[in-house]
Amino acid sequence: MRRPPLVSMRLHGAGHHGRIVAATVEAAAADLGLTTPQAAQLATAAGAVARAVHLRGFADPADAALHVTVGRHGHRVVVHVDDTGLPFDWRDAEDLDGAVLQRAVTDGWVDEIHHRWRGRDGNRTVLARHLDPGRDLRLDPPATTSEPPEPADQPSIADLDDVADTRLATPDDADGICRLTWRTYEATYQHDEYYQPDRLAAMLADGTQVSFVTPTTDGEIIGHSAILVTEPDAVVVEAGRAMVDPRYRGHHLMSRPSELRKTWFAEHGILALAGAAVTAHTRSQRDAPVCSVLLGFLPPIEFAGIDGTASTVREAVVGGFIPMAPIPPQEVVLPERDAEVVRGIYADVHLDRTERPPADPASGTLSQLDVSVRADLGHAVVTAHAIGVDLPDELARRVDAIRAADIAVTYLDLPMDDPAVSWAADRAAEAGWIFAGVLPLEHHGVDVVRYQHLGDLAVDPDAIHLRADQARALLAYVLAQRGATP
Template structure:
């Protein structure tokens, strides 16, 4: 997400070195010592991955007569240490992976770091980011094992008990983590929330804004957050919803979402987007009741490991899907959008149904720059995002190469984010349907360059049937039908 989302970061160190293998050992040792100084206890595992990335640049990015250089950077982000390697040579050769060479590259990187991101910077070259979470305290190691069981077995609390809905303070992050553990045990889908230090840092940096439901005794029994790509983002994602089992008849979710929508409007934001499970219709109904509307469906987004036993839903090891929703809190600016022809019908229906202030336009033969994009793999969900900043003439080739690599590493689902207000998007993305990439949804005002994100999707031998996906409205059913009709190779 780095190039796309302008993630706040603190530069720690940068070394520029000639692309010569003989110079790499001291650079790798320097990075190892810097990451240890920043708090990584297992920094000894860092050197192998950093050396592997640097050697790839030395061996494959430059020709025999070229005198190239590479920049090795150490950065600090919220809860993370980042090692980035940049060069202006040839991009990573994915053909070698397809032919069976270097099959262990990503395995080594994933074994040493929590996330790996490949960024195509266009004329500025290439960037590989290696991200590692700092070893913060896990609340699950410090709470009684039966706290979750006791909450599940406890008698429901009467609705007459007054609950205060208020903004959460960063220093209250431990109470939030405890509320999550009490409500969900070990099974909450966002592991970050079990680490109070990470949550506090996100709150302090303005990247996570939360409200909580609090009992008269000060106990947290509900939570909802707005997560932001940047502190001044015009839209945010409403999520990390938590309701204590003892208080599930108190209508806390609608009360908290209304509270946060009012806060977002006062903060000058345009709206909130969210992902509601489509394994059942209940969450979608709640969003519709609050005035949110569907903007898409992401098939297979939920890992098969996520259980819905409490509502009687069993998927027998199959991935689940989510519905995308948008809740307007303030009129967004009027914009021109440029839909790629294969996805025009779905885009038009979403724009009309949501009342978005958009004018569908066409551009004939726009000047195309080299593409700029990044690839982020979410190992916990076994899915990947390709985020396109500048769509260019080489976009189809780049997406094809990345899809090939991700499929070789058995990533289940891949999502491609495109700037819908960029005049080059129709020409650059028109051929993606030939790769099996189909419509996913629209996220209004979410692109860092301004305007909407068009999210496309690709399934890697994952079968999702229409009966596996629940809807909660006539439009949801219509939109899902459009998506399933697109989910076929030409």
């Protein structure tokens, strides 16, 4: 159950909005658990957003209207700044306080920044700072566990009489999940909360993460998978964070939560499961077709007990889409340059899609772009809500700013209900973007085609291990474009 915000305030007209917002956020963030320096840093970033909105979002600052909330979501303090002004780009070096917010990302003042244009509802800028994580297993590793059982001649979970039924996790399971993470990855897993029991427990308590755990009869957690719920009314949820205790690999533990997940999906109106599987090994990859290959998506990681997974380059992942209920038909516009591979993905996933003809954007139309930055994972996503003739320039500005903030990879999502999607894909390719894949239903129930901008990022094809021929064919298509990228 998500908590209501601690602070909700509205500001109208001319005034020192930045100063008021900064002071309020600093006090609220400290009350919600940030240290004094952390609260001050988050407040500085929030004040910069408020000043940019006040002076850049409205033709007359006297018309400015902001709604600011400060609350705790999971183990994060989150600030929402909503306004009904004109879209603005806080990353623009020429825009007011752009340098402040860029420093907020680079120096770790905030862990996440998301800027979203919501049409008639205006802009929403979200700033998130993680609370003190408490105990960290990377600094205090758990004790060595017992010896593994003998491998089964014909691996089956039925061969293990010490494994209990898979169940939904509770906050009390956070410590056991973190211990499992250590046994699986040692100190190399990319999601910090999986070493920090207090932080993970908060996520389980407020519903931002739903976990399925397989314990032994003694209560030790040996298998885990999770669902990440970003929006309360989402019809597609992210699945992942799958791990199995190295002592129990080869016994099909990952198949155990499937029926429990199906029940949860039906109860919550979920249409499909989306997720990303690592490519350092194939054990977490499914037999189902993949829809995308995202190069450099994660920092380098290593898996304990799996030879050959150590790498110095960023980790590629493959994205999948698994329907859990009938998926409604949809009309889509395909990017002509990648139309055949997109059709192949739709056929592999068995989605009913009718093609519409493409068109160039109308003269004078402007793009509407969101930016979401995951500083902890080192990547950003730019989402196009509307494609205008200014898209090439707008994309270039954002990529320059993202790279200046030491973010390694940027992804671009183009909605496939926009007739200009093919024109946009061509313009993106001219600027060095390459194909990544299709994300069904990703944009408010509309499919998106994703492209990726890697810059000079090193990619090691030999470090990418895929389970299925279909996935290998998609990787080959992506790498061929990478080789042709200027």
